[in-house]
Amino acid sequence: MDFRASSVRSILDLPRRELTERFAEWDLSPVHVARLWSYLYWECVESWGEMEELPAKVLRRVEAEFHLPVPPVAREAHSADGFTRKFLLEQGDGRRIEAVLMRFTGRATACVSSQAGCAMGCTFCATGQMGFQRHLGPGEIVAQALHIQRILRREPAPRGEPVRLRNLVLMGMGEPLHNYDSVMTAVDILRDQSGLALGAARITLSTVGVVPGILRLAEEARPVHLAVSLHGATQADRAALVPAARKWPLDELMDACRVYTTKLSRKIFFEWTLIEGVNDSEDHAHAVGRLIRGMPAQVNLIPLNPTTGYDGAPSRREAARRFQDILAEGYGLPSTVRQRRGIDIAAGCGQLAAPEA
Ligand code: SF4
Secondary structure (H helix, E strand, O other), X not given: XXXXXXXXXXXXXXXXXXXXXXXXXXXXXXXXXXXXXXXXXXOOOOOHHHOOOXXXXXXXXXXXXXXXXXXXXXXXXXXXXXXXXXXXEEOOOOOEEEEEEEEEOOEEEEEOOOEEEOOOXXXXXXXXXXXXXXXXXXXXXXXXXXXXXXXXXXXXXOOOOOOOEEEEEEOOOOOHHHHHHHHHHHHHHHHOOOOOOOOHHHEEEEEOOOHHHHHHHHHHOOOOEEEEEOOOOOHHHHHXXXXXXXXXXXXXXXXXXXXXXXXXXXXXXXXXXXXXXXOOOHHHHHHHHHHHOOOOEEEEXXXXXXXXXXXXXXXXXXXXXXXXXHHHHHHOOOEEEOOOXXXXXXXXXXXXXXXXX
């Protein structure tokens, strides 16, 4: 079936619990759900025809009720160092999104998108520069992870390490907490132990600071790590880079972060894009330290990646090192400086964007 023309639901939208309910309504055994789930998320099949062990009447029913989307790859780019690959995936309505596979020694990480475009408008981000197109459904998020898992199955790692998709970051196009329900359904599907079985400790969701979403994550105790993009440590500095800060001011954001860390006893990763001459001085480092001192937290420093719509430059190595020293010595805060990977194919933080077909 041509999924572009299809109006039936994607089977990848359904958590196993919901699929089991549907099978019960159709008077079909849950045993068939288990086999179907394993075809979808363990064997990662691409068509109904590959599900040879499903009885014909089961297959007829699921084929009539659902489509099994395998998004065509409109473009694929490989970084020169061989560690990063970026995929431009076409959705059923012709919208395009990007997903990234990052290989490290012995492990692989998928960076997936939660929306086509983004409404948050962060000035230095290519996705923000393209504006919002639409939310992705759960199945469209899951399909990105499946695409990457298929690649890993087909093509062993360059050094032959056993590689399965173990880590997933929701840091691609879009603001995940602006599309909360779809993202959480996708996380449930990706975590299911009979399928891709991603561990809670290995899924990280990055938000620009959608306060109601952070509070809901805390309330529902969702099994994901939380990364919060700060970029500025005063309301004025932050709002200049992150327009969403006008809607969710810094003090409200920090209150929500405290609720989250207290309620869940989990740390938060605070992300800080280091832009030369904009937010990388010693004063900025002290401001960050004062802001999050006492909270279980880690700061991830990300030297700015280039985009066509923003003129800034990445901070120099010495500035990043000084920033780290101040956080550690003055405030006891651990930090990392993000490795720059995939910049040559615009697959780094803030670089994802998808041209119209
Ligand atoms: S940084 Fe994230 S939230 Fe901000 S515009 Fe880009 S995708 Fe959206």
